[in-house]
Amino acid sequence: MSSTLSETETRILDATLVLLENGDGEAVRMSDIAKAAGISRQAVYLHFPSRTALLIAATHHLDRRKGSEARLAPSRAAKSGRERLAAYVEAWATYIPEIYGMAKAFLARAEKDTAAAEAWDERMEDMREGCEAAVRALARDGDLADGFSEAEATDLLWTLLSVRNWELLTKTRSWSQERYLAAMQESARRLLVR
Amino acid sequence: MSSTLSETETRILDATLVLLENGDGEAVRMSDIAKAAGISRQAVYLHFPSRTALLIAATHHLDRRKGSEARLAPSRAAKSGRERLAAYVEAWATYIPEIYGMAKAFLARAEKDTAAAEAWDERMEDMREGCEAAVRALARDGDLADGFSEAEATDLLWTLLSVRNWELLTKTRSWSQERYLAAMQESARRLLVR
DNA sequence: CCATCTGCTTGACACTGTGTCAATTGACAC
DNA sequence: GTGTCAATTGACACAGTGTCAAGCAGATGG
Numbered sequence: 373m374s375s376t377l378s379e380t381e382t383r384i385l386d387a388t389l390v391l392l393e394n395g396d397g398e399a400v401r402m403s404d405i406a407k408a409a410g411i412s413r414q415a416v417y418l419h420f421p422s423r424t425a426l427l428i429a430a431t432h433h434l435d436r437r438k439g440s441e442a443r444l445a446p447s448r449a450a451k452s453g454r455e456r457l458a459a460y461v462e463a464w465a466t467y468i469p470e471i472y473g474m475a476k477a478f479l480a481r482a483e484k485d486t487a488a489a490e491a492w493d494e495r496m497e498d499m500r501e502g503c504e505a506a507v508r509a510l511a512r513d514g515d516l517a518d519g520f521s522e523a524e525a526t527d528l529l530w531t532l533l534s535v536r537n538w539e540l541l542t543k544t545r546s547w548s549q550e551r552y553l554a555a556m557q558e559s560a561r562r563l564l565v566r
Numbered sequence: 567m568s569s570t571l572s573e574t575e576t577r578i579l580d581a582t583l584v585l586l587e588n589g590d591g592e593a594v595r596m597s598d599i600a601k602a603a604g605i606s607r608q609a610v611y612l613h614f615p616s617r618t619a620l621l622i623a624a625t626h627h628l629d630r631r632k633g634s635e636a637r638l639a640p641s642r643a644a645k646s647g648r649e650r651l652a653a654y655v656e657a658w659a660t661y662i663p664e665i666y667g668m669a670k671a672f673l674a675r676a677e678k679d680t681a682a683a684e685a686w687d688e689r690m691e692d693m694r695e696g697c698e699a700a701v702r703a704l705a706r707d708g709d710l711a712d713g714f715s716e717a718e719a720t721d722l723l724w725t726l727l728s729v730r731n732w733e734l735l736t737k738t739r740s741w742s743q744e745r746y747l748a749a750m751q752e753s754a755r756r757l758l759v760r
Numbered sequence: 761c762c763a764t765c766t767g768c769t770t771g772a773c774a775c776t777g778t779g780t781c782a783a784t785t786g787a788c789a790c
Numbered sequence: 791g792t793g794t795c796a797a798t799t800g801a802c803a804c805a806g807t808g809t810c811a812a813g814c815a816g817a818t819g820g
Contacts, residue, residue: 380767399678401806414809415768423807483674484593493738519752527739528749536730544687545721555722558713562756574796595777608780609797617778
């Protein structure tokens with residue numbers, strides 16, 4: 373839990389990520405994680421006080437591993453609002469499949485566990501800020517479609533790009549990732565661009 | 567569980583619906599339901615073999631109470647595809663808040679329980695058929711926007727109108743029901759109508 | 761060489777919620 | 791009375807999280 377991770381902590385977090393990514397929605401228990409990390413179940417609690425704390429630490433670990441910040445660079449660098457929107461949709465839509473295992477575990481836990489819910493909401497708030505920036509850039513260019521306020525447009529974009537929607541389209545409706553991405557680009561444009 | 571309900575079964579189902587509707591997302595245990603129905607927890611199992619079976623029975627009970635079929639009449643009666651789409655969005659968007667408690671319980675359960683997941687998927691399949699009919703009516707009129715196939719348009723509309731999206735906008739982002747409804751009407755039009 | 765600290769182990773246990781089982785009761789019917 | 795039906799009480803199994811105590815192996819240091 374310290375900001376600098378011990379070797380064992382790294383092993384635990386790596387094991388967690390591997391299990392969440394491969395399990396494809398399967399429940400991952402503390403004992404599964406312990407076994408995968410090669411230690412006893414109780415030893416996990418010596419490093420992370422609860423399942424929720426472990427999941428939160430794992431998201432940070434995931435960000436570190438995936439370089440989540442760097443992904444947003446193209447979006448920030450975009451000149452026009454339209455470009456910024458497209459770059460943001462692309463960045464986020466491409467990130468979702470990589471974090472899906474994690475997200476799924478969080479969303480399941482958040483159903484009962486307020487701490488998990490808060491941690492997830494916080495991350496989604498960050499994501500919303502990206503949406504907001506894209507919408508603002510559109511508005512600045514005078515390219516934001518009429519009918520929705522900036523706040524409403526932000527919320528709509530944020531909802532459109534939700535993990536649940538990705539899950540519905542790619543998992544339940546078997547869309548390919550490419551199709552999903554293209555549809556999100558097109559949808560965002562139709563909803564928000566004048 | 568028989569097609570005709572005993573008095574106790576009716577009391578159990580009514581209690582279930584009341585708890586799910588008022589609890590606003592709170593976990594509803596078998597013991598809560600039993601207490602609300604004025605019987606012992608074990609007695610509930612004399613009528614419904616499992617929590618999942620009880621939830622499924624409760625959805626049918628809810629349909630009966632809310633007259634879910636009648637709601638779709640305006641959509642079916644619509645002359646143009648545009649009207650049909652608007653009527654369908656209105657009917658479904660208005661239904662969601664009434665079934666939300668139920669839906670939430672199902673979705674939470676579906677995370678672990680395949681039977682619950684299947685029951686929910688089945689109901690969402692019905693909902694998708696409504697979307698499909700609206701899209702087909704649009705296409706028939708030549709009013710379906712280019713860029714998406716009928717199947718894709720159906721999936722997009724279905725996703726747009728998902729319970730999770732309603733939850734995100736009205737619960738997390740505090741949109742009023744009216745605002746939600748208006749935004750869905752407008753969004754469906756922008757996404758699908760030429 | 762012994763003491764102690766650290767990181768881990770094993771094993772037991774509490775708690776929650778679902779689902780099962782057995783023995784019992786009270787009422788109503790024939 | 792006897793049978794039967796709905797419900798009761800109480801106990802228990804099971805899974806998964808989280809806690810606690812006792813012990814052990816290896817490194818550090820006097």
